[in-house]
Amino acid sequence: MKIDKFSKEILQELKIDGRISNIDLADKVGLSPSACLRRVQELERQGIIKGYRAILDNRKLGIGFSAFVTVGLSVHTKDSQQAFEQAIEKSDEVLECHNVTGPYEYLLRVETADLVAYKTFHTDVLGDLPQVATISTHVIMESTKDERK
Amino acid sequence: MKIDKFSKEILQELKIDGRISNIDLADKVGLSPSACLRRVQELERQGIIKGYRAILDNRKLGIGFSAFVTVGLSVHTKDSQQAFEQAIEKSDEVLECHNVTGPYEYLLRVETADLVAYKTFHTDVLGDLPQVATISTHVIMESTKDERK
DNA sequence: CAATAAAGGCAATTTAATTTCGTGGGAAGT
DNA sequence: ACTTCCCACGAAATTAAATTGCCTTTATTG
Incomplete structure (x- = not known):
């Protein structure tokens, strides 16, 4: 799977809020929850999403x-x-x-x-x-x- | 609430994996899920956790x-x-x-x-x-x- | 030592994640 | 251009997690 418009948007949203629920994310990018989840998991599997971090106030x-x-x-x-x-x-x-x-x-x-x-x-x-x-x-x-x- | 041993551990884990499930997090730090969740939410409310980000492979x-x-x-x-x-x-x-x-x-x-x-x-x-x-x-x-x- | 507040655990409920399955649209080959 | 195949989709069902309410425990203070 290549990085199309949907995946770009998914990455963009996850960069802003890495803990957004899959349902909200799906809604934002205009996909169904199942399709959206599959894309996120694929991006993780490919290593394009390396992980998630909490950002602390030092x-x-x-x-x-x-x-x-x-x-x-x-x-x-x-x-x-x-x-x-x-x-x-x-x-x-x-x-x-x-x-x-x-x-x-x-x-x-x-x-x-x-x-x-x-x-x-x-x-x-x-x-x-x-x-x-x-x-x-x-x-x-x-x-x-x-x-x- | 001040940052005791539990909260320190919670922050430590969330820094490593910001998307860990509350249940797993609770298990790791040795609290019940409800107590753990309340702490995470309090840390977010206080702004000690500023947010969560996906880390991408540029x-x-x-x-x-x-x-x-x-x-x-x-x-x-x-x-x-x-x-x-x-x-x-x-x-x-x-x-x-x-x-x-x-x-x-x-x-x-x-x-x-x-x-x-x-x-x-x-x-x-x-x-x-x-x-x-x-x-x-x-x-x-x-x-x-x-x-x- | 009793009163009270703060944080914890358990169980019920709500909500989300994940899986399964059937469908459609596009690409490849004939 | 037609057929086949495959990929990704959405809907619905299932599983799992988040969240809430309520009672208990622990710690603090007068």
Whole structure:
């Protein structure tokens, strides 16, 4: 099955409300509940829908500090990269880790309770990795748009 | 109601699978379905759960190009910032827009079908905004970690 | 220690998800 | 152009889940 108009609409709605009932979804896209459900299940089976996530309010949960952190490595071997990635994988503070082109190798998204907690992360996690050469922090003051939240 | 052990577990599970059935969720956290449901609804009412989203596989949907883009403004007035933010708001290619500290003002996350489409965005959207002074693109080669996807 | 409030569990009810089955419309082949 | 076949549809029945009402338990406080 290819992604036609109906499936596009289904994905669009599920991106907005991943917990919409199948009946309401069917109604919105103009299909019967059974046809709609079959499409959703097929999209899941194909891996086009990878999953569903609840979106939490970090502020209300005590997360008061978010930043992007760029990291440059001193060595660029495969081993060195893997070691870094493994260390990052373990760290709860790091929500995202992207390997990017440009003057530094990695762009991280980090979230902590406050600046003090960030400093700890900065020193104990990043500062402790031998392959890390440069660290630059860009504190998020405001997120004007965040469609993935 | 404060966030006790049960609610923490509920949030944890919903972050992983936002569409888990209430019965399964109740079972996982060790509550009865009714008690569990009341907690979830309370968390939603308090805005701690902001919503639910389906997570899609962009690659399978024809998104082959993702990048972080830093933007510096030539003017730093409130008006200028608002004009920029409004333009960004309208752009489908921009998934995130963060106002950050550092040598540039904004960090964007942009996704397009391919490099050609990105060039169009770069020229027609960013290049067309009078307040934009500097643009720097950091292509994502790989995302080692992305807990928000 | 009793009163009261807050949260829990059970069971009944409402609502939704899922399955089954028959039908129609379009594609492929003759 | 006709026939066959297949795919996806919708309707209805069935199964399962969400939700509600009510009573019980637990925890708090005067």
